Amino acid sequence: MSTLPKDYLTPEQYLEIERKAEVKSEYFRGEMFAMSGASLAHNVIVANVLGELHQQLRSKPCRVLPSDMRVFIQATGLYTYPDAVVVCGEPKLQDKHFDTLLNPAVILEVLSPSTEAYDRGRKFEHYSSIESLTDYLLVATDRIHADLYTRQPDGSWLRRFVNTADGAIELASIGCRLVLGDLYERVDPGSLS
Numbered sequence: 001m002s003t004l005p006k007d008y009l010t011p012e013q014y015l016e017i018e019r020k021a022e023v024k025s026e027y028f029r030g031e032m033f034a035m036s037g038a039s040l041a042h043n044v045i046v047a048n049v050l051g052e053l054h055q056q057l058r059s060k061p062c063r064v065l066p067s068d069m070r071v072f073i074q075a076t077g078l079y080t081y082p083d084a085v086v087v088c089g090e091p092k093l094q095d096k097h098f099d100t101l102l103n104p105a106v107i108l109e110v111l112s113p114s115t116e117a118y119d120r121g122r123k124f125e126h127y128s129s130i131e132s133l134t135d136y137l138l139v140a141t142d143r144i145h146a147d148l149y150t151r152q153p154d155g156s157w158l159r160r161f162v163n164t165a166d167g168a169i170e171l172a173s174i175g176c177r178l179v180l181g182d183l184y185e186r187v188d189p190g191s192l193s
Contacts, residue, residue, distance in 0.1 A: 008030025024068075041187050046110050050084055057086070062087065063086070063087060064084055069085055069099075082107045086106035105132055106133070108138075110139045120138065147159060147161045
């Protein structure tokens with residue numbers, strides 16, 4: 001009985017394929033992983049976060065970018081598409097295609113049942129190696145709840161959570177305040193437990 005060897009892609013091969021693809025895929029250690037679609041609640045929350053951050057960052061040296069902005073984590077080799085990123089100052093991009101960000105300051109992931117464990121675990125391990133990253137925000141889709149991880153001066157991460165509609169997440173590094181009720185605006189209450 002023989003097994004076929006697995007073909008691994010170089011990062012350059014991945015980027016060539018990805019730039020022509022109709023669907024997004026992450027890349028890690030030679031393999032591409034197709035990303036699935038998201039629920040209505042997921043998309044509404046992402047849109048609300050983008051709107052809130054855009055308004056609050058208008059007069060600041062930071063900007064929010066949607067999930068089409070690919071992020072490359074140099075220390076681990078992961079290429080991924082966070083639900084939203086905030087970049088401050090001049091964006092550092094990987095190459096002349098200007099489509100792969102290297103220096104996010106804030107990363108947001110909206111949790112789905114199929115990705116929650118990864119977003120909280122391994123993906124956070126990858127993200128935490130990004131030197132420019134100050135905050136990692138996770139927002140639930142099944143209940144009103146958000147976790148904010150903030151990098152401390154010693155390199156450790158402090159977790160704070162909010163789980164009420166009138167509660168707020170303070171993103172001190174970029175001078176923004178997100179009220180959870182605003183993030184869940186127009187999310188069907190029946191989808192929240």
